[in-house]
Amino acid sequence: xNSSDNNGDFRLRGPVLLRGKRHNEKQKxxxxxxxxxxxxxIDWLHTDPWxxxxxxxxxxxxxxxLAKIPKAITVFGSARVKPGHAYYxxxxxxxxxxxxxxxxxxxxxGPGLMEAPNRGAQESGGLSIGLGIELPMEQSLNRWVDLxxxxxxxxxxxxxxxxxxQAFVCLPGGYGTLDELFEALVMVQTEKIxxxxxxxxxxxxxxxxxxxxxxxxxxxxxxxxxxxxLFHVTDDPAEAVQICxxxxxxxxxxxxxxxEELAAEQDRISEQLDRFDCEGKRGK
Numbered sequence: 001x002n003s004s005d006n007n008g009d010f011r012l013r014g015p016v017l018l019r020g021k022r023h024n025e026k027q028k029x030x031x032x033x034x035x036x037x038x039x040x041x042i043d044w045l046h047t048d049p050w051x052x053x054x055x056x057x058x059x060x061x062x063x064x065x066l067a068k069i070p071k072a073i074t075v076f077g078s079a080r081v082k083p084g085h086a087y088y089x090x091x092x093x094x095x096x097x098x099x100x101x102x103x104x105x106x107x108x109x110g111p112g113l114m115e116a117p118n119r120g121a122q123e124s125g126g127l128s129i130g131l132g133i134e135l136p137m138e139q140s141l142n143r144w145v146d147l148x149x150x151x152x153x154x155x156x157x158x159x160x161x162x163x164x165x166q167a168f169v170c171l172p173g174g175y176g177t178l179d180e181l182f183e184a185l186v187m188v189q190t191e192k193i194x195x196x197x198x199x200x201x202x203x204x205x206x207x208x209x210x211x212x213x214x215x216x217x218x219x220x221x222x223x224x225x226x227x228x229x230l231f232h233v234t235d236d237p238a239e240a241v242q243i244c245x246x247x248x249x250x251x252x253x254x255x256x257x258x259x260e261e262l263a264a265e266q267d268r269i270s271e272q273l274d275r276f277d278c279e280g281k282r283g284k
Contacts, residue, residue, distance in 0.1 A: 058156040062131075065149055066164045069129065072104040073244055074161050076180045077113025077171030079139070088116045090201065091171050094237040095120025095128070101241050104129055106165055108157075109141040109148055113171040118144035131157050158183055167197040167244040172205040181231075188230055189223075197247045198231040199240040206233055 029037075075094060081087045095117035098105045105121035107114040109130025121128040122144045130145035134152045141148040151157040161168075161180070168184045170177055181200075187193045200206040210233055217223045234240050 055153055055156060058151055058153060059159070062149060062151070062156060062160045063163075065147065066129075066160060069147070069164060070104050070127065071102070071166050071248075072106050072127075072129065072164055073098050073167045073169060073241075074106040074165040075114070075117040075169045075171060076108065076173060076177045077116070078173040078177060079108075079110045079112040079114060080174070081112040081116075081172070083116075087113060087172050087202070090237055091116030092120035092123075094169065094171070094201070094240065095122075095126070096124040097237055097241045099124045099126025101245050103166070103244070106131065106161065108132065108176075109145055109150070110139050111142055113173060115142040115144060116171075118142055122146060131160055133157055162187060162193055165196075166248060167199070169199045169201060169240050169244075170206075172202050185227075185230055189227055195230070197244045199243055200231060200233045201235065201237060201240055203233055203235050 075091065075098075077087070077091060081091075091113045095105050097120075098117070099121045104127035105117050106129040107118050109118070109132035114130070118128040118130055119142075128144055128146045130141045130148040132139065132141045132148065132150040133154060134150065141150065149160070151160075158180070162184070168181070170181050181198070184198050188195050188198070200210070213223070214228050218225055218228060232240075232243055234243075
């Protein structure tokens with residue numbers, strides 16, 4: 001068989017080229033036919049390729065819904081704390097203060113210490129955002145959420161928290177709050193994201209954990225001493241918000257200085273180019 005004969009010995013099936021014996025088998029149906037045919041077996045809904053599409057759609061929905069929100073502070077906390085509890089009222093105050101400082105409030109969208117900041121933000125006229133999660137036990141977005149999304153996958157939801165927040169504030173909470181806290185600390189420590197404020201509210205509640213971090217982890221070399229500076233602890237919601245405001249003002253100032261340095265460097269480069277241009281003209 002010459003090369004020209006071999007080049008014609010193939011069949012295309014969609015983007016796939018089949019050459020040799022495999023192409024001789026008559027195709028029983030086309031991709032379009034299979035797409036439009038009525039299907040009784042829907043097991044494909046639970047296969048990994050379909051899950052990838054569903055995960056992608058969650059990212060698309062999240063990015064689309066949150067792309068235009070203003071600067072925001074995310075608040076984490078327990079879903080189990082009831083209205084009227086001291087923690088709840090502190091969370092409500094925090095939501096109000098976040099709005100007054102010019103930020104939107106983002107939470108996990110559930111009850112308890114997620115609801116409290118949403119409520120404080122909405123009651124004071126601020127933007128209240130809730131990013132919920134599908135759980136085995138029924139949990140809907142709280143009624144104080146103005147803009148809400150519900151996710152199937154924790155990692156997609158966490159990406160939204162990290163991408164659209166300028167600070168994290170942790171009220172007292174359990175495993176979920178700890179997960180979100182340490183996720184943020186790791187991302188900042190490993191420089192996956194730029195450093196931003198992480199604040200724990202409740203010195204007594206968080207005291208044991210903070211002591212364990214600052215003694216056991218540091219003393220045994222599990223983290224560096226400077227890693228302790230990645231978070232702040234306070235009892236005062238106003239101080240927590242002020243830490244965020246000051247950190248952001250400092251970041252803006254650094255960016256402005258950098259902008260001025262780049263502008264000065266550009267001026268120096270332009271002067272050098274002009275000088276070379278003049279010398280070239282004189283040489284002619």
